Amino acid sequence: MLVSDSKPEERRAPRARISDVAQALGLTKATVSRALNGYPDISESTRARVRHKAAELGYSPLSHAQAIRTGRARSLGIVLQVGDQDGQRPFVADFLAGLSSAASAENWTLTVATATTEEDMLATMGRLIDERKADGFVLPRTKVADERIRMLRRLSIPFVLFGRTGDPESCAYFDILGEDAMALAVRHLHGLGHRRIGYIGGGDGFYYSAVRSAGYRAGIEAVDLPFDPAIVGGGAYTVDAGMREADRLLAADEPPTAILCATDMCALGVCRRASALGLRVGGDLSVIGYDGVPEGAWSTPPLATFEVDSRVAGLHLANLLIRRIRGENPADLRETAHARFLDRGSAARPMMSSAELREHVARATGR
Amino acid sequence: MLVSDSKPEERRAPRARISDVAQALGLTKATVSRALNGYPDISESTRARVRHKAAELGYSPLSHAQAIRTGRARSLGIVLQVGDQDGQRPFVADFLAGLSSAASAENWTLTVATATTEEDMLATMGRLIDERKADGFVLPRTKVADERIRMLRRLSIPFVLFGRTGDPESCAYFDILGEDAMALAVRHLHGLGHRRIGYIGGGDGFYYSAVRSAGYRAGIEAVDLPFDPAIVGGGAYTVDAGMREADRLLAADEPPTAILCATDMCALGVCRRASALGLRVGGDLSVIGYDGVPEGAWSTPPLATFEVDSRVAGLHLANLLIRRIRGENPADLRETAHARFLDRGSAARPMMSSAELREHVARATGR
DNA sequence: CCTCTTGCCGAAACCGGTTTCGGTGCTGAA
DNA sequence: TTCAGCACCGAAACCGGTTTCGGCAAGAGG
Numbered sequence: 054m055l056v057s058d059s060k061p062e063e064r065r066a067p068r069a070r071i072s073d074v075a076q077a078l079g080l081t082k083a084t085v086s087r088a089l090n091g092y093p094d095i096s097e098s099t100r101a102r103v104r105h106k107a108a109e110l111g112y113s114p115l116s117h118a119q120a121i122r123t124g125r126a127r128s129l130g131i132v133l134q135v136g137d138q139d140g141q142r143p144f145v146a147d148f149l150a151g152l153s154s155a156a157s158a159e160n161w162t163l164t165v166a167t168a169t170t171e172e173d174m175l176a177t178m179g180r181l182i183d184e185r186k187a188d189g190f191v192l193p194r195t196k197v198a199d200e201r202i203r204m205l206r207r208l209s210i211p212f213v214l215f216g217r218t219g220d221p222e223s224c225a226y227f228d229i230l231g232e233d234a235m236a237l238a239v240r241h242l243h244g245l246g247h248r249r250i251g252y253i254g255g256g257d258g259f260y261y262s263a264v265r266s267a268g269y270r271a272g273i274e275a276v277d278l279p280f281d282p283a284i285v286g287g288g289a290y291t292v293d294a295g296m297r298e299a300d301r302l303l304a305a306d307e308p309p310t311a312i313l314c315a316t317d318m319c320a321l322g323v324c325r326r327a328s329a330l331g332l333r334v335g336g337d338l339s340v341i342g343y344d345g346v347p348e349g350a351w352s353t354p355p356l357a358t359f360e361v362d363s364r365v366a367g368l369h370l371a372n373l374l375i376r377r378i379r380g381e382n383p384a385d386l387r388e389t390a391h392a393r394f395l396d397r398g399s400a401a402r403p404m405m406s407s408a409e410l411r412e413h414v415a416r417a418t419g420r
Numbered sequence: 421m422l423v424s425d426s427k428p429e430e431r432r433a434p435r436a437r438i439s440d441v442a443q444a445l446g447l448t449k450a451t452v453s454r455a456l457n458g459y460p461d462i463s464e465s466t467r468a469r470v471r472h473k474a475a476e477l478g479y480s481p482l483s484h485a486q487a488i489r490t491g492r493a494r495s496l497g498i499v500l501q502v503g504d505q506d507g508q509r510p511f512v513a514d515f516l517a518g519l520s521s522a523a524s525a526e527n528w529t530l531t532v533a534t535a536t537t538e539e540d541m542l543a544t545m546g547r548l549i550d551e552r553k554a555d556g557f558v559l560p561r562t563k564v565a566d567e568r569i570r571m572l573r574r575l576s577i578p579f580v581l582f583g584r585t586g587d588p589e590s591c592a593y594f595d596i597l598g599e600d601a602m603a604l605a606v607r608h609l610h611g612l613g614h615r616r617i618g619y620i621g622g623g624d625g626f627y628y629s630a631v632r633s634a635g636y637r638a639g640i641e642a643v644d645l646p647f648d649p650a651i652v653g654g655g656a657y658t659v660d661a662g663m664r665e666a667d668r669l670l671a672a673d674e675p676p677t678a679i680l681c682a683t684d685m686c687a688l689g690v691c692r693r694a695s696a697l698g699l700r701v702g703g704d705l706s707v708i709g710y711d712g713v714p715e716g717a718w719s720t721p722p723l724a725t726f727e728v729d730s731r732v733a734g735l736h737l738a739n740l741l742i743r744r745i746r747g748e749n750p751a752d753l754r755e756t757a758h759a760r761f762l763d764r765g766s767a768a769r770p771m772m773s774s775a776e777l778r779e780h781v782a783r784a785t786g787r
Numbered sequence: 788c789c790t791c792t793t794g795c796c797g798a799a800a801c802c803g804g805t806t807t808c809g810g811t812g813c814t815g816a817a
Numbered sequence: 818t819t820c821a822g823c824a825c826c827g828a829a830a831c832c833g834g835t836t837t838c839g840g841c842a843a844g845a846g847g
Contacts, residue, residue, distance in 0.1 A: 068550065071834060081797050086835055094795060116551060117484035117493060118833035122802045126484060128531075135517040135731075143714070145513040150502040150534040157533065157544070162553050164495075165532040166524065167517040177524070183435065184483060186529050321718065347510070351688065351718040364502075438804060448827050453805055461825060485803035489832045 069112040078106055089114070113160065120185055127161045129374055130187025132177050134194060136169045143347055144363035151367020152191065159375055175204055182210055189378045191215060191370050195226075196258045213374040213386065215366060216260050225377045225386030227369040231261050231343065232268030234359045234392045235313065238341045239272025242311045242400065247339060249407045250278065251302045251309030253295065253323070254287035255316045262287070265315040265343065284309045295322020303330070303338075303414045310338065310403040310410060317342035317349050317358050324352055324399060330417040335398045337405045337413070345395060354398025361392050436479040445473050456481070480527065487552055494528045496741055497554025499544050501561060503536040510714055511730035518734020519558065526742055542571055549577055556745045558582060558737050562593075563625045580741040580753065582733060583627050592744045592753035594736040598628050598710065599635030601726045601759045602680065605708045606639025609678045609767065614706060616774045617645065618669045618676030620662065620690070621654035622683045629654070632682045632710065651676045662689020670697070670705075670781045677705065677770040677777060684709035684716050684725050691719055691766060697784040702765040704772045704780070712762060721765025728759050 075082040080099070088095045088103035095103075107113075120126040129152065133145065153163050164187050168174035178201065181187045188211065192201050195216035205212045206223060214226035235252075242250050252269040255262040266287070273280055283305040286298035295314065299322065302309055314320035320342030324334045332338045335354040342349060345360030373386045405413065442449040447470070455462045455470035462470075474480075487493040496519065500512065520530050531554050535541035545568065548554045556578035559568050564586040572579045573590060581593035602619075609617050619636040622629040633654070640647055650672040653665035662685065669676055670693075681687035687709030691701045699705045702721040709716060712727030740753045772780065 070832095082834075083798080083836080084796055087796090090835080092836095096795060099795080113551075114835095115488070115833060116553070117487040118802095119835075120484040120802095121482070121488060121804080121833080122835045124802090133513060133516065135513055142513040143510045145516070146500060146502055146509040146534075149500065149512070149532055153532060153534040157547075162548070162551075163532050165516055165520060165530050167513075167520040180524075181529070184480075184529075186483070346714075348714050348718045351715045353720050437802095449804075450806080450828080451826055454826090457805080459806095463825060466825080481805095482803060485832095486805075487832095488803085488834080489805045491832090 068115070069107075069110040071112065071114065074103065074107050074110055074112050077110065078102060116162075124185055125188045125378070126185055127159075128164050128187050129156050129161055129189060129191060129371060130164050130166070130178070130181050131191045131193070132174050132181075133165065133167045134169070134174060135167045144361070147363040148193075148367045151364040151369075152371045153367075155368045155371035156375070161371075161375060163371075171200060175200060178204065182208060189213070189374050191374055195260050197260050197263060198258070211374065211377040213370055213377055215370055217264070218260055223383050225373050225383040227366060227373060227388045227390070229361050229366070229392050230389050231265040231315075231359075231392070232271065234343060234394070235265045235268030235315075236272035236275065237394060238313050238343075238359070239269060239278075240276060241394070241396075242313070242339060242341065243272075243276040243278070245311075245339070245400065245402045247309075247311040247403050248278065249284065249307060249309040249311070251284035251312040252286070253289050253298045253302070253312060253314045253319050254285075255319070256290045257288045262315060269313060281305075281307075283307070284312075289314070289319040289322070290316045291318050292322035292325065295319035296326040297322075299323040299326040303327075303410070304418075306411070307407050308410050308414060310405065310407055311400070312338065312340050314340065314342045317344040317346040317356060320356055320358065320399075321346075321348060321352055324356065328353075330414055332410075332413065332417075333404070335401045337410065339401055339403065340399045342399075343392070345392075349395075349397070352399075357397040357400035358395050359392035360395050362390075365390070435482070436474075436477040438479065438481065441470065441474050441477055441479050444477065445469060483529075491552055492555045492745070493552055494526075495531050495554050496523050496528055496556060496558060496738060497531050497533070497545070497548050498558045498560070499541050499548075500532065500534045501536070501541060502534045511728070514730040515560075515734045518731040518736075519738045520734075522735045522738035523742070528738075528742060530738075538567060542567060545571070549575060556580070556741050558741055562627050564627050564630060565625070578741065578744040580737055580744055582737055584631070585627055590750050592740050592750040594733060594740060594755045594757070596728050596733070596759050597756050598632040598682075598726075598759070599638065601710060601761070602632045602635030602682075603639035603642065604761060605680050605710075605726075606636060606645075607643060608761070608763075609680070609706060609708065610643040610645070612678075612706070612767070612769045614676075614678040614770050615645065616651065616674060616676040616678070618651035618679040619653070620656050620665045620669070620679060620681045620686050621652075622686070623657045624655045629682060636680060648672075648674075650674070656681070656686040656689070657683045659685050659689035659692065662686035663693040664689075666690040666693040670694075670777070671785075673778070674774050675777050675781060677772065677774055678767070679705065679707050681707065681709045684711040684713040684723060687723055687725070687766075688713075688715060688719055691723065695720075697781060699777075699780065699784075700771070702768045704777065706768055706770065707766045710759070712759075716762075716764075719766075724764040724767035725762050726759035727762050729757075732757070 071082045071085050075085045085103050088100045116127045156163050166177050168177045190212045193215040195214045195218045197219040199218050217228050254266045284302050289295050289298045312323050320340050323340050327334050327338045342356050342358040345358050349356035349358050438449045442452045452470050455467045483494045523530050533544050535544045560582040562581045562583035562585045566585050583595050621633045651669050656662050656665045679690050687707050690707050694701050694705045709723050709725040712725050716723035716725050
């Protein structure tokens with residue numbers, strides 16, 4: 054059953070095993086194991102000797118061998134949702150880089166799987182748990198009511214959220230404060246002179262949608278503008294949906310001179326539709342998105358947006374998850390950060406009043 | 421040392437172990453193991469009974485437990501290079517999806533790590549090998565002379581290339597035939613009426629650069645155009661480099677009316693520079709790229725390019741690698757596919773002659 | 788001086804598999 | 818009839834760790 058097409062002369066030095074360390078010190082492997090794992094019934098002097106010798110021999114325990122007894126493989130799990138049209142994909146590499154480098158630093162590894170549907174995701178996670186391939190999970194794209202959280206809670210498997218959720222009980226998380234970004238965006242547009250600022254929300258059910266929407270609302274109130282449902286849309290995280298919602302908002306009696314979007318893909322759809330209607334984006338209509346997708350830098354004009362540092366997010370999440378797996382209290386494992394505003398051409402002073410805009414749109418749509 | 425914040429009433433059913441299967445059949449676990457692993461000294465009838473009972477109990481071996489004896493963990497390794505400005509990142513998610521789903525189908529898993537430099541990558545792979553976290557590797561972005569291949573060969577660790585390499589001896593691979601794409605692009609441009617077709621190559625040392633460059637050359641010869649070094653550039657896989665090379669090619673005595681690029685990022689740089697010079701891309705100057713990056717769809721006009729199906733590539737590579745690890749001959753594990761041409765606005769009939777173009781550029785650059 | 792802790796470590800079982808070795812029972816040839 | 822040979826399976830060692838249990842010696846307390 055063994056494949057052996059190796060040239061015999063080329064053989065790497067065999068790994069040091071725990072018994073090698075034990076023998077070199079005249080101890081038993083039991084003592085070495087306990088010394089390295091911080092058991093209290095080992096004297097500090099022997100512990101130091103063991104540590105030193107282990108380093109000298111380049112010994113580190115084989116995670117499989119540990120896992121067979123402990124059930125833990127020093128591995129972080131993540132299941133990526135793929136196949137749907139959300140703008141999160143470009144960041145996956147950076148995100149994984151963050152996770153991976155933080156994991157490597159602690160001598161952990163990263164086990165990655167993908168799923169297309171929610172059931173698929175649950176099944177895949179179940180498989181990884183069952184096979185003990187992952188000791189805990191990073192959960193991106195959290196929902197207000199998230200089945201993954203329910204499942205992991207039930208099985209008491211550690212996890213950490215990239216985002217927040219409706220019932221944060223027992224949840225560790227790292228999140229970017231999208232509410233602050235949206236509020237800042239409203240203030241920015243207001244500062245530019247906009248008085249009709251519309252909003253288009255993101256995917257239904259996702260927690261980020263709820264917070265960004267709340268941030269818009271808080272921003273509107275902060276600058277003393279009325280909240281008008283006629284210029285507020287939602288459920289749009291694709292270009293097509295953005296175009297559709299743009300049509301709806303621009304058809305309002307008092308259309309917005311600026312539209313804030315919960316996602317860049319939606320914002321790009323708004324830009325495209327506005328251009329098609331003969332509106333100059335970043336003049337007749339201002340648009341701000343969120344995510345910092347690379348496409349935004351190539352649309353005309355470039356899209357103002359909020360950039361998220363996915364690598365840093367991955368770093369934080371991996372560290373949080375490792376600490377969670379080691380038993381720390383989830384309430385102590387919560388961190389947040391801010392997105393960085395990229396002030397680009399699509400957001401500028403209004404060059405049309407809402408009334409003029411309405412006229413223009415009416416003419417352009419032939420109504 | 422054990423964390424136990426689990427509610428005791430919620431306990432998942434324990435996994436079936438090999439001894440459960442053995443006991444249920446009145447056999448020893450040795451027999452069960454050999455039966456499931458295809459040893460010849462087990463009668464077909466017993467083998468069938470074992471298989472059936474294993475399925476009934478939902479038994480499958482724990483890969484760690486196997487790994488401790490066999491050294492193999494049923495895990496595919498991949499180390500992604502991050503941090504440099506290449507346009508491959510958007511596809512990472514799809515690529516991983518392909519790898520992951522093919523691996524899952526065989527009950528394998530995917531261990532992902534990242535590295536920033538080449539030494540970092542070699543060290544990371546070494547760590548994964550040493551820790552037996554990966555039984556083999558997928559190597560993307562292969563170079564003509566690839567250190568990773570040298571290392572894995574020396575250690576006789578199985579691997580499979582996404583791409584090809586200078587010395588394919590003992591290499592299994594999957595690759596997209598970039599040479600065919602480039603040749604097709606030349607023919608396409610020639611068919612549109614272009615007679616001065618320039619070319620800008622990709623990153624030095626990468627094998628894809630060599631094949632795409634050869635494809636351009638073959639295409640040029642096929643349509644009976646002269647190869648002119650004055651309108652051929654190279655080493656450009658970023659926007660900035662694309663802009664720089666565009667300047668150089670357009671400053672030629674007989675500038676190209678169409679520029680073919682080995683990468684989309686380079687092509688986008690060419691487009692940007694051309695626009696800055698007052699040239700209408702997809703009219704005064706045609707541009708074709710390669711990769712199918714999402715940014716291309718948002719530039720003005722949208723970039724004609726070749727799309728690569730990363731998910732399918734991942735599927736093939738995972739299957740090839742698994743077969744390689746199982747001992748199949750690398751020479752039998754070589755597959756190729758074609759990129760799909762996306763005919764978009766940046767490539768069109770020439771609206772200026774080379775001479776006119778030269779005049780225009782001279783005026784625009786003030787020379 | 789004797790017992791009782793306490794600190795520290797060794798012996799051995801254990802985790803869940805794989806693999807070596809040896810021993811049946813049966814068949815076929817001498 | 819006997820014995821070699823083969824097909825098939827059990828017993829036990831093994832992989833590289835962790836954990837339980839118990840034992841020894843030194844120090845504390847009476």
